[in-house]
Amino acid sequence: MNKLNADNFPELICKRPEKIIQFGEGNFIRAFMDWIIQQLNNQNKFNGSVVAIQPTPHGKVVGKLNTQNGLFTTILRGIQDGQTVNTKEIISSISRGINPYTNWQDVLKCAENPEIEIVFSNTTEAGLTYNNQDTATMAPPLSFPAKLTLFLYHRYQYFHGDATKGMYIIPCELLENNGQLLKSIILKYCKQWQLPSDFITWLNAHNKFYNTLVDRVVSGYPKDEIETLTQELGYNDILIACGEPFHFLAIEGDTSLNEKLPLLNSGLNVVIENDISQYRQRKVRLLNGGHTANVPASFLAGLNTVAEMMNDQITGKFAQQTINNHILPSISMDKEMLIDFANAVIERFQNPFIKHQLSSILLNCTSKFKARVLPSILEYHDKFHTFSQNLSFSFAAYITLYNTSKINGNHFYIEHNGTTCELTDDEYAIQKLTSAWKYYAKTQESATVVVNEILGDTNLWGINLTTYPELINDVSKYLYAIDTQNIKQIMQSLLLNEE
Numbered sequence: 001m002n003k004l005n006a007d008n009f010p011e012l013i014c015k016r017p018e019k020i021i022q023f024g025e026g027n028f029i030r031a032f033m034d035w036i037i038q039q040l041n042n043q044n045k046f047n048g049s050v051v052a053i054q055p056t057p058h059g060k061v062v063g064k065l066n067t068q069n070g071l072f073t074t075i076l077r078g079i080q081d082g083q084t085v086n087t088k089e090i091i092s093s094i095s096r097g098i099n100p101y102t103n104w105q106d107v108l109k110c111a112e113n114p115e116i117e118i119v120f121s122n123t124t125e126a127g128l129t130y131n132n133q134d135t136a137t138m139a140p141p142l143s144f145p146a147k148l149t150l151f152l153y154h155r156y157q158y159f160h161g162d163a164t165k166g167m168y169i170i171p172c173e174l175l176e177n178n179g180q181l182l183k184s185i186i187l188k189y190c191k192q193w194q195l196p197s198d199f200i201t202w203l204n205a206h207n208k209f210y211n212t213l214v215d216r217v218v219s220g221y222p223k224d225e226i227e228t229l230t231q232e233l234g235y236n237d238i239l240i241a242c243g244e245p246f247h248f249l250a251i252e253g254d255t256s257l258n259e260k261l262p263l264l265n266s267g268l269n270v271v272i273e274n275d276i277s278q279y280r281q282r283k284v285r286l287l288n289g290g291h292t293a294n295v296p297a298s299f300l301a302g303l304n305t306v307a308e309m310m311n312d313q314i315t316g317k318f319a320q321q322t323i324n325n326h327i328l329p330s331i332s333m334d335k336e337m338l339i340d341f342a343n344a345v346i347e348r349f350q351n352p353f354i355k356h357q358l359s360s361i362l363l364n365c366t367s368k369f370k371a372r373v374l375p376s377i378l379e380y381h382d383k384f385h386t387f388s389q390n391l392s393f394s395f396a397a398y399i400t401l402y403n404t405s406k407i408n409g410n411h412f413y414i415e416h417n418g419t420t421c422e423l424t425d426d427e428y429a430i431q432k433l434t435s436a437w438k439y440y441a442k443t444q445e446s447a448t449v450v451v452n453e454i455l456g457d458t459n460l461w462g463i464n465l466t467t468y469p470e471l472i473n474d475v476s477k478y479l480y481a482i483d484t485q486n487i488k489q490i491m492q493s494l495l496l497n498e499e
């Protein structure tokens with residue numbers, strides 16, 4: 001079987017000018033931003049390519065990308081409006097990858113290229129951070145914002161502060177106001193490294209940092225079905241990225257960006273608006289919150305993937321009910337927009353082609369529960385003067401998860417269907433959640449002590465939730481029930497209550 005590379009597919013090799021520098025080469029950014037660039041190139045609207053930079057010292061993707069001359073395949077499968085969609089496309093929008101830890105000068109050379117005017121990034125939430133160990137003399141510094149600071153400083157010096165050589169900077173990390181956050185970290189490095197004030201003026205005046213919201217489920221390399229898919233493709237590709245057909249990109253700012261990157265009117269699901277907060281709220285609460293509110297209980301019920309959760313008679317109905325009747329009514333936004341999105345989310349969760357592991361959604365569950373589910377719990381109460389039973393049950397399932405965790409050195413793990421999976425969370429959260437269980441002796445009263453201990457911790461939730469005795473009561477009731485009854489039976493009775 002042929003390998004996917006220039007020798008075997010010479011006609012596919014990207015000959016378009018490099019116009020974008022991209023920090024990150026993971027599954028998501030390739031199957032989302034690089035796929036978007038491919039669509040624009042297919043329509044002859046952009047005519048540009050991407051240089052991908054490896055963010056961490058031990059990454060392997062850049063090496064693989066270069067052996068395939070930048071080529072990789074996206075496989076996008078799902079059900080859209082009741083129809084099965086299955087597209088396979090070789091993406092040729094990446095010209096090359098650079099390992100900055102061995103070739104930092106090549107990265108700086110890109111700063112000297114006037115045609116490269118756009119920056120993309122996706123380095124996970126952990127990558128969009130300040131690292132006080134980074135210095136201006138490191139080649140390169142470790143963090144992504146520090147690398148970008150030196151990249152921009154080099155560009156400023158090379159072009160002698162030319163006002164026309166600023167960059168359009170589009171981070172994709174799933175953090176609120178990611179563009180502003182990136183800019184603030186860069187300004188912090190400028191201060192720490194005592195970079196000239198003229199550079200800071202140029203940075204502020206001539207570089208645009210955009211806040212974004214990205215949405216597409218990307219499950220990545222299909223290791224479970226690689227043999228079948230390779231036969232179907234007819235070539236070997238070590239960088240296949242699988243995902244769903246759905247995509248949505250919201251960019252906050254003025255539409256002048258569209259002159260450089262013609263995203264609008266391209267048939268792509270992209271908006272560029274002055275305020276993208278409603279798109280963010282809709283996605284974080286219904287989709288991400290829909291995951292985080294439902295996954296702990298389904299995981300405890302022994303299921304492995306989102307599709308399994310949705311196919312199960314009880315957990316599937318429960319997830320739909322929670323999204324439609326408990327999360328959706330808590331959100332103060334145009335109802336029609338919310339209903340359309342909730343329907344699409346349910347269809348996306350049911351996608352039979354995507355093996356989205358529940359265990360991956362459980363990573364860092366505490367911060368996700370706080371940002372994605374707690375607002376629905378509190379706003380539901382504000383609106384209806386009672387707490388949502390489904391969401392109180394979800395809260396109890398999330399707490400139960402930590403009771404089932406075991407410690408090995410510094411690692412917490414859960415045994416699940418004969419395998420172990422890491423329970424990653426911040427150390428304080430793990431310690432707090434597991435230690436609260438020392439009070440627990442399988443009575444309703446002791447369950448209340450555990451819930452008081454956990455919900456009263458302002459470090460975890462930002463507020464003291466024990467000011468809501470009804471919530472304490474409801475969560476304790478379900479915590480006790482989960483410990484003493486079959487978890488699916490509890491979900492079944494919650495379903496029946498609403499019929």
Ligand SMILES: NC(=O)c1ccc[n+]([C@@H]2O[C@H](COP(=O)([O-])OP(=O)(O)OC[C@H]3O[C@@H](n4cnc5c(N)ncnc54)[C@H](O)[C@@H]3O)[C@@H](O)[C@H]2O)c1
Nearest residue numbers: 024025026027028029055123124125126127174216217218
């Ligand atoms: N996969 C999805 O469905 C999806 C959808 C929307 C958003 N996202 C976001 O994209 C992120 C990456 O997901 P993925 O599927 O591409 O994962 P991935 O493992 O394929 O890629 C992760 C990327 O982040 C980099 N990275 C990891 N830790 C880093 C650190 N500490 N500093 C700098 N860079 C670091 C890696 O080098 C790699 O480039 C997730 O954190 C998620 O928030 C993912």
Ligand SMILES: O=P(O)(O)OC[C@@H](O)[C@@H](O)[C@H](O)[C@H](O)CO
Nearest residue numbers: 214215216217287288291360361
């Ligand atoms: O990626 P996480 O771990 O922050 O959240 C898990 C999922 O909710 C998330 O990956 C969604 O599928 C994604 O945000 C869809 O765009």
